[in-house]
Structure formats: C-alpha cells, structure tokens
Amino acid sequence: MAKTKLPEMIQSILDEGRVETGEVLTLRRWFYGDGLVHGDDAEALFAANGALRGRSETFDALFVQAITDFVVYQSMPTGRVTPGQANWLIGCMGGADAHVETQSELRVLVEIMEEAHEIPTALAAFALAQVKHAAITGEGPAARGRPHFSRVVDAGDVELLARILAGAGGVEGAAVSRAEADILFDIADACSGSSNHAGWDQLFVRAIANHLLGAAVPRRNLVEVAALARPTEAQAEWAVGRSVRIDAAGADWLARRVHRDGQISQAEKALLAFIDAGPGSDPSEARAAIVRMA
Numbered sequence: 001m002a003k004t005k006l007p008e009m010i011q012s013i014l015d016e017g018r019v020e021t022g023e024v025l026t027l028r029r030w031f032y033g034d035g036l037v038h039g040d041d042a043e044a045l046f047a048a049n050g051a052l053r054g055r056s057e058t059f060d061a062l063f064v065q066a067i068t069d070f071v072v073y074q075s076m077p078t079g080r081v082t083p084g085q086a087n088w089l090i091g092c093m094g095g096a097d098a099h100v101e102t103q104s105e106l107r108v109l110v111e112i113m114e115e116a117h118e119i120p121t122a123l124a125a126f127a128l129a130q131v132k133h134a135a136i137t138g139e140g141p142a143a144r145g146r147p148h149f150s151r152v153v154d155a156g157d158v159e160l161l162a163r164i165l166a167g168a169g170g171v172e173g174a175a176v177s178r179a180e181a182d183i184l185f186d187i188a189d190a191c192s193g194s195s196n197h198a199g200w201d202q203l204f205v206r207a208i209a210n211h212l213l214g215a216a217v218p219r220r221n222l223v224e225v226a227a228l229a230r231p232t233e234a235q236a237e238w239a240v241g242r243s244v245r246i247d248a249a250g251a252d253w254l255a256r257r258v259h260r261d262g263q264i265s266q267a268e269k270a271l272l273a274f275i276d277a278g279p280g281s282d283p284s285e286a287r288a289a290i291v292r293m294a
Helices: 005-016 021-031 039-051 057-073 083-092 103-115 121-137 155-168 178-190 198-216 220-229 231-240 248-258 266-276 285-293
Strands: none
Touching: 005 021, 005 039, 021 039, 021 057, 039 057, 039 083, 057 083, 057 103, 083 103, 083 121, 103 121, 103 155, 121 155, 121 178, 155 178, 155 198, 155 220, 178 198, 178 248, 178 266, 198 220, 198 248, 198 266
16 A cells, blocks of 8 residues: 555544444554554554544554554663653643543553553553543443443452553562552542442552552552452561561651541551551551551
8 A cells, every 4th residue: 555545544534433444454554564653653543543433443453552562662762661652642642631532542551551661650640540530430431331330449440450550560560659549549538438349448458558668569469459358368468568667758648648538438447457467566656657547
C-alpha cells in the first residue's frame, strides 16, 4: 500500500466512525511496514480510536499492540517509560485529570505498565485514578462489562488495582508511591461501609504497608492478595520487615489520611490491625501512635 493512502483511510474512520476488518489489516501492514510505529502513526491511531462509534476487536488489538510497542519498545530508552513519554500518553487520553473513554485505552495503560521495566509515578497514579472513578461512580471503562454499583470496590476493581500496582513497581519492585497510596485512601474513604470485595481490604493493607515499609512487603506479590486473608500470613509479612520501622513522617501522613474524612473505614481498620500485629520489638513513638489509632 502506498504511504499516501494512510491519511485517507484514517480520515474515513474519523468521518464515518467505523472500520472494517479488512481496513484494520491494511492499517497493520502500514504501521508495521518498516517494523516500527512512529509518533505520527501513534497519534493517528489515538484519533481513530476516539472516533469509533462501535468497537472493533481487530482494531482494538492493533491499537493496544501498536501503542504499547511505540511507548515501551520503540522509544529510547527501550523498556522504560520516561516522564516525557508518560506525559505524551496521558495527554493523548485527555490529560492528567481526565477519565479514559474506551476500554482499549485502559488496556493500553495496563499493558504498558506490565511490559515496561520502569514506570513514572504520574502514569501509575493516572491508571489507578481510572479504577478509582469506576469504584466511586460505577461508570467508565474499568466498570464496563459487568454490573457495578457506585461506591463499591468489586472483584474486577481489586484485580485491576493489583495489576496496576504490581506493574508500577517495575522489575526493581519500587515501593508504592505517595501519589498511589493517596488514591487508595481516596477509594477507601469513598467506599467505606459498602459491601466491598473481601480482597479489597487485603490489597489496601499490603499496598499501604509497602508504601510505609518499602521492599519489606513486596509489591510484586500484590496480585496474590487473597493469601493475606489469613491472619497468620499477615503476621508473617511483618516478620519479614521486623528490622524496618515506620518513621515519624510516615506516621504523621498515615494519621492524617486515616482521620481525613472523620471516620475509619473497614480497610483502614484492617491496616491498623495489621500494624498492631507486627513485632513488639519496634518501640518507636511513630509505631506506638499508629497502634493507638486501631
């Protein structure tokens, strides 16, 4: 296919809001004709994705693969998402305060986070914010495909949060950032008192513990949150981190977050109980203050 035909085909998608399977195959040959997806190609795909009024599985598959390849494998440094790349990606999805419109965009976010070796905090927070929107409103791509009540964290939310949090750690297993932790607290506050999935409390506990203690509570194991439902295993996690203390700054932040909305949610109670079940060998005033909140 001649290169000059691509703008015409993209314009057709923009005008008609639909794409045929044969056209997707042509687009795939175009984008990967020289083995690379270029910046103009990626932006054209975003424009076409936003214009489609009906979804196409073949187009969605091309969109997810091509954007992931462009960001993770065909931009330098390979395998790492730079802040500039993250800003470009977020900008293509409407900006830092936007909610993604399509499930294919959500899939791109998750795929990139699971494929890349290093993820900027801003991109992780943006991805988590999409699940936060779904949990609080019951709407958005992260809530589609199943009944989802507002202000409830369901099984799908827990699974998606776990995948994002695990992927955001990269290969080094970087600790959960303050921005990520704040979003999890926002979810806990908004969904307090609801019939949340049992895995939510355990995911929240492990993620916030990871933020406070770092590698002592491995981020990569967040996808195995169901195992934490057993108290003995929760205590075993603390045994791993018995030499790590929560500092005064961390304790101050935790106190402010727990009391921010004037009540202590079930997830926050589980976190405080988790801390209280830790080794008694840590005599720090910070830990003592946290335990008194339980």
